[in-house]
Amino acid sequence: VRHIFLGTVIAALLTSPAPAQKIVGGPYVVNATTGNATVAWVVEDSQITLHEPDQQSRTSPALRVEKTTLTGLKPGSRYDYDAAGTHGYFKTPPLGAGPYNFIVYGDTRSRHDVHRRVMTELLKHGIPDFVLQTGDMVVDGDDSSLWPVFFDIEKDLLRQTVFFPSLGNHERNTDYFSNFFLKDNPYYSFNWGNGHFIVLNSDIGNVAAGQRGKDTYWAAQTQWLEDDLERNQKAEYRFVIAHHPPFTAVASRQGQNPHMTALTPLFEKYHVTAALFGHDHNYQHYLKNGIHYVVTGGGGAPLYDVSKPAPGITQKVVSIENFVKVSADSAGLHFEAIDINGRTIEVRYPVKVTDLSARLPG
Numbered sequence: 491v492r493h494i495f496l497g498t499v500i501a502a503l504l505t506s507p508a509p510a511q512k513i514v515g516g517p518y519v520v521n522a523t524t525g526n527a528t529v530a531w532v533v534e535d536s537q538i539t540l541h542e543p544d545q546q547s548r549t550s551p552a553l554r555v556e557k558t559t560l561t562g563l564k565p566g567s568r569y570d571y572d573a574a575g576t577h578g579y580f581k582t583p584p585l586g587a588g589p590y591n592f593i594v595y596g597d598t599r600s601r602h603d604v605h606r607r608v609m610t611e612l613l614k615h616g617i618p619d620f621v622l623q624t625g626d627m628v629v630d631g632d633d634s635s636l637w638p639v640f641f642d643i644e645k646d647l648l649r650q651t652v653f654f655p656s657l658g659n660h661e662r663n664t665d666y667f668s669n670f671f672l673k674d675n676p677y678y679s680f681n682w683g684n685g686h687f688i689v690l691n692s693d694i695g696n697v698a699a700g701q702r703g704k705d706t707y708w709a710a711q712t713q714w715l716e717d718d719l720e721r722n723q724k725a726e727y728r729f730v731i732a733h734h735p736p737f738t739a740v741a742s743r744q745g746q747n748p749h750m751t752a753l754t755p756l757f758e759k760y761h762v763t764a765a766l767f768g769h770d771h772n773y774q775h776y777l778k779n780g781i782h783y784v785v786t787g788g789g790g791a792p793l794y795d796v797s798k799p800a801p802g803i804t805q806k807v808v809s810i811e812n813f814v815k816v817s818a819d820s821a822g823l824h825f826e827a828i829d830i831n832g833r834t835i836e837v838r839y840p841v842k843v844t845d846l847s848a849r850l851p852g
């Protein structure tokens with residue numbers, strides 16, 4: 491009798507649907523400081539299947555984040571870890587002028603095969619200490635089915651670095667952004683070695699429904715930006731990162747981001763070294779009043795033209811998928827833009843605050 495009972499239980503266990511829990515993102519590391527870092531990963535618990543009249547049914551995964559904050563870390567150190575079935579590592583920021591490097595890229599939201607090719611090329615050029623993502627990671631931030639695709643393509647990079655994302659218009663101010671990347675506020679700043687990095691939320695279109703809400707948000711963020719810049723004048727370099735660029739060579743998109751163009755006097759007043767953007771799917775570099783403005787939105791989304799470069803300030807504009815590598819050491823900043831085929835688009839070395847226009851042929 492006992493055997494029959496056990497057999498029935500086992501049969502019931504075998505036939506009842508197993509929980510579909512699986513890891514669909516990460517592990518990845520966010521919010522690293524000289525003493526702390528958070529390792530996180532995304533879990534799919536189950537799915538919902540939606541049946542629409544006259545349409546194929548589609549599934550949406552239910553996603554949640556697991557995370558652990560590691561404390562008591564030492565500056566400038568490598569830490570290996572095992573999490574969510576994957577081996578990974580990250581480095582904490584060095585103190586002072588210690589050498590470091592980072593990669594900037596964005597607009598990975600579509601053409602997943604191209605995103606994958608950019609990622610393959612990026613990994614060939616060395617693993618960066620950290621990554622600045624300029625936004626538009628996915629085509630619709632609220633669509634949970636898209637995030638596992640993004641995380642799958644970025645998996646090898648993310649398990650070996652620290653990730654600092656910015657919010658693009660295609661994220662649509664989604665809660666997934668704050669949940670996955672543990673950002674209470676989509677605008678934030680951090681220090682890495684002798685650099686101070688300010689990430690802005692330039693997606694004013696999605697912060698509030700009405701104009702008054704947008705204006706209030708923008709005024710608060712601008713005040714925060716000015717305060718943060720003022721407090722960090724002792725850093726050797728100041729970088730601003732946002733999705734929407736203040737200038738563009740894309741003919742049909744000129745003058746579309748006046749809120750960002752209006753910030754450039756603040757960048758000048760507080761000696762920003764370089765401002766880094768996405769949104770336009772190409773490579774653009776401007777030098778205006780001592781500040782480098784770079785658009786690197788070449789992570790996979792369909793390419794845009796560069797047919798109307800701004801006279802007088804344009805350094806280089808190319809319509810190609812790309813990413814930008816920046817290294818800081820005692821000589822200054824080494825800056826290289828690289829295309830999807832591994833070819834150098836542009837090289838500058840060194841770029842110092844005191845010598846912003848120094849240039850070697852690429």
Ligand SMILES: [Fe+2]
Pocket residue numbers: 626658659660733768769770
């Ligand atoms: Fe965009």
